[in-house]
Amino acid sequence: MLLNDLLASSIFLHAEVIAGRDGLHTRDVSSINIMDAPDIVTFLKEGDLLLTNGYILKDRQENLADFIIGMHSKGCAGLAIKTKRFAMSIPPEVLEEADRLRFPIIELSMIETTLGELFQQSISLILENKTHELHYALTIHKHFSDMIMQGNGLERIVDKLADLLAAPVLLFNRKHQVAASSHHFDSVPMEQLPGIASKALAELSGPLSSMSLCLPTTLITPYRHVELFPIQTYRQDGCLLAFIPAYPPSSLSSLALEQAAHVIGLEMTKKQAVKERSRRYKNEFFSDLIEGYIATEQEALHRGSKYGLQAEAASLLIVARTDPPASEGQRMFETVMEERLSADRDAMYEILKAEFWGLDVTFVMFTKNEGFGVLIKQPLIGWNEALFVKQLERAAERMYESDQISFSFGIGNPFTNVLDIGMSYKEAQKALQAGYQLKKQRFVQSYQTMDVSRLLRMLPQEELRLFYEEVFKALFNKEENDQNELLRTLRAFYDHHCQIIDTAKALFVHRNTVIYRLEKCEKLTGRSLKDPLESLRFRMAFAIEPMLKTLPLHK
Numbered sequence: 001m002l003l004n005d006l007l008a009s010s011i012f013l014h015a016e017v018i019a020g021r022d023g024l025h026t027r028d029v030s031s032i033n034i035m036d037a038p039d040i041v042t043f044l045k046e047g048d049l050l051l052t053n054g055y056i057l058k059d060r061q062e063n064l065a066d067f068i069i070g071m072h073s074k075g076c077a078g079l080a081i082k083t084k085r086f087a088m089s090i091p092p093e094v095l096e097e098a099d100r101l102r103f104p105i106i107e108l109s110m111i112e113t114t115l116g117e118l119f120q121q122s123i124s125l126i127l128e129n130k131t132h133e134l135h136y137a138l139t140i141h142k143h144f145s146d147m148i149m150q151g152n153g154l155e156r157i158v159d160k161l162a163d164l165l166a167a168p169v170l171l172f173n174r175k176h177q178v179a180a181s182s183h184h185f186d187s188v189p190m191e192q193l194p195g196i197a198s199k200a201l202a203e204l205s206g207p208l209s210s211m212s213l214c215l216p217t218t219l220i221t222p223y224r225h226v227e228l229f230p231i232q233t234y235r236q237d238g239c240l241l242a243f244i245p246a247y248p249p250s251s252l253s254s255l256a257l258e259q260a261a262h263v264i265g266l267e268m269t270k271k272q273a274v275k276e277r278s279r280r281y282k283n284e285f286f287s288d289l290i291e292g293y294i295a296t297e298q299e300a301l302h303r304g305s306k307y308g309l310q311a312e313a314a315s316l317l318i319v320a321r322t323d324p325p326a327s328e329g330q331r332m333f334e335t336v337m338e339e340r341l342s343a344d345r346d347a348m349y350e351i352l353k354a355e356f357w358g359l360d361v362t363f364v365m366f367t368k369n370e371g372f373g374v375l376i377k378q379p380l381i382g383w384n385e386a387l388f389v390k391q392l393e394r395a396a397e398r399m400y401e402s403d404q405i406s407f408s409f410g411i412g413n414p415f416t417n418v419l420d421i422g423m424s425y426k427e428a429q430k431a432l433q434a435g436y437q438l439k440k441q442r443f444v445q446s447y448q449t450m451d452v453s454r455l456l457r458m459l460p461q462e463e464l465r466l467f468y469e470e471v472f473k474a475l476f477n478k479e480e481n482d483q484n485e486l487l488r489t490l491r492a493f494y495d496h497h498c499q500i501i502d503t504a505k506a507l508f509v510h511r512n513t514v515i516y517r518l519e520k521c522e523k524l525t526g527r528s529l530k531d532p533l534e535s536l537r538f539r540m541a542f543a544i545e546p547m548l549k550t551l552p553l554h555k
Contacts, residue, residue, distance in 0.1 A: 001129040001251065003027045003049065003077050003104060011121045014110035019095040020078065023102035026248060029077040032122045034115055041067065046075035049122070051108070051115045054081050058088040065094045068103055078104035080118075085109070137255045140164070144263040154180040154264060158240075161260045165242055165253050168223060170194055171231075171264065173238040176201045193223065197241055200226075208239050210258070212248070227254065229261040233269040240264070276346070279367075282307060286366040286373060290422045300418045307364045307375075309418050314378040316414050317421060318392075319428040320352060321371040323406040323441050348372075351403055355395040359388070373425065378414060389444045396442040408435060411446040438546045456544060464544045471541040474524040489517040490529070494539055498530055 004024035007015055017024065030047030033040070038056050050071065057064060071079060083089060090105065098105050111118070147157055154171060162169040162182030168190065171180040176198045184190055196215055201208075213226040223243030231238045240261050244253065285303055294300045301309055349365070352372055356363050362377040389411070396407050410432030412424030427447035435445040456464060469476070475486050489507060493514070496502035504511040518529055527534045 001029055001126055003029050005129075006049070006122060006125060007106065009121075009125055011113065011118060011125075012106075012111070015080070016107040016110065018090070018105050018107050019098035020102050020104040022099075023078070023104045026102070027077045027104065028251075029122075029126060031126070032119050034119055041070040041074065044071060044074050044076055047077055048074075049077040049080060051080050051118055051122075052082070053085040053115060054083055054088045055086055057081075058086045061088065061091060064090065065097050068094060068098055068101070068105070072101045072103045076103075078106060080106040080108050082108045082111075082115070133251060133255055136252055137259055140256050140259040141263060144260055145266075148263060148267050154267070157260060157264060158182050161240075161242070161256060164256050165244065165249075167245060167253075168193070168243045170197060170241045170243075171238065172198065172201060172241065174236060179238060193243070197226065201239070207236055227257055229257045231261055231265045231268065233265050233272060237265065237268050272346075279349075282364075283366045283368065286375075286421075287368055289418065290368065290373075290425045292422055294419070297417060297419055304418065308362065308377065310377075311418075312416050314380075314414055314416050315418075315421075315424075316376045316378055317412045317424040317428055318374040318376065319371050319410045319412075319425065319432055320374065320407050321410075321432060322348075323408050324436065348405060351399060351405065352407070355399060359391050359395065361388075368425075375421070385446070389446065392444045393442075396444070400442055406442050408432060408440065408442055409444045410435070411444065413447055456540075456547065461547065465548055468541050468544045468548060471537055474526070475521070478524070486517055486521055486524075489514060490521055490538065491542055493518060493529065494535065494542065498535070 002025060006012065006029050007017070007024065028047055029049045031045075031049070033044060033048045033050050035050055035052040035056060037043075038060070040050070040056075044050065057067065068079065081090075095105065108118070113121075144157055144160070147160065158169050158171050158180045159182050162184065168184035169182045170178055170185070173179045178194050178198070181194065185194065200213060200215060208228065208230040210230065211228050213228060215224045215226060222245055225244055225247040227242045227244055227249055229240045230236055231240065240257060242249075242253070242257055285307070288294050289300055289304070294303070297311070301311055345367075349367065349372065352374075353365055356365065356374060364375050366373045366375075392409050396409070399405050399407055410428040410430070412427035412431070415421065415424050431445040431447040435443045472487070475483055478486065489503070492503045492506045496506060500511050500514055504514045507514065522529055527537075529535065529538070
């Protein structure tokens, strides 16, 4: 209990606070001690109120300031002393130091009760207070639990807690977003408060613990002092914030916050367990379907109807995986990320799911092995796969920037028979593998776009290197700047289907510059760039180029 509340009891009626009065409202008394040794400070602990008749201190008054400082450093509640018992006095400089430290010193000389009786009655008051707090905590916990059992949502619990505390309350999720708020935030002046609180949470490092925060002085509302309680499930799932007008909060207010956090944590754990069980059934169904354990289309449609599977519906299967490390430094970073994500795999699931919601497509998501499968229902009209691929590429970059997770995507061929999902899954896996073989990161690879590359990879790399060098050897003889300029122009020329104007736009140069460079290429190579066979030859060389980055070229 607070020292101020203990001194308000009848047993301390004639006690006088002679120093450190400012600490009465901030220091909790958890136990009482009676000094019986010169080195008693060694044995004191946080929250102790020390009772003494001053016998040990009467001949050591020059050390009294150090004694007070030692008790303060231990976190003791205060010193209660009968100075007149042995005619000792406390020097003014000691009282000044106690005032500076806000360490209460209480004069007991006017109390006729013995220290032993003061000890017993004080302990009884503390135990009585603890019993009252325990009963209050049990009552609050039961009340919130009953609300959960009756189907009340988190919003109702937060509102009820706000009524108990007479203070605004916010529930934040683990991403510092508001999950529920009390009715106080319906008013316009309070609208800015959640954003300020979210910013303050984002600046805290490490796992959250119960703490008090003070928001910036620029805040218009009077609710600057905030009490924070983390929501614990199998992980830390956010926190409760109460904007207490009077600081420090009472012990009962802290208990109400703590019990509400516990009940909310239990409710979130229950919901997560239900979600995980449902997700496990879904994963098992798609795994069986992919592995061919479901024999008939009728069975597949019957079991998959809850996931939106329909007969003759055109679908597309995507496999998403985290990228392997690209370098040693990246490897160390990815190892840390892998440990974090393996312990929190559903977080990665939710991040991916949120990105696909933003793509405005009908999809169902599942996990298989180390990857994630996303089954997309293609619309009957208006499907643009090229646009969809670009959207996926942007989504991969967003996830890397916001969550430091590097994802790549493999896309299988479309199918209409649900039993063909296994074939499409294998195609998506092969597409992913093709991208990784080219040392790509955060890419989107469609199965149908890799056919030429797959054929080329069947040839020995040395043969590929010789072909590449043979095609471009005339250009390799030029200086490096000229060589790069000509190769870049030639690549853009073929990428834009031999259109001069489109090539010029892509390179941000005049069309005459493009014509000049192409004529120079023809002169050096002795080949017509628009000849179909020569065009194929150059395109094949450009397709080979990414595969040769690990081999030295003899230019």
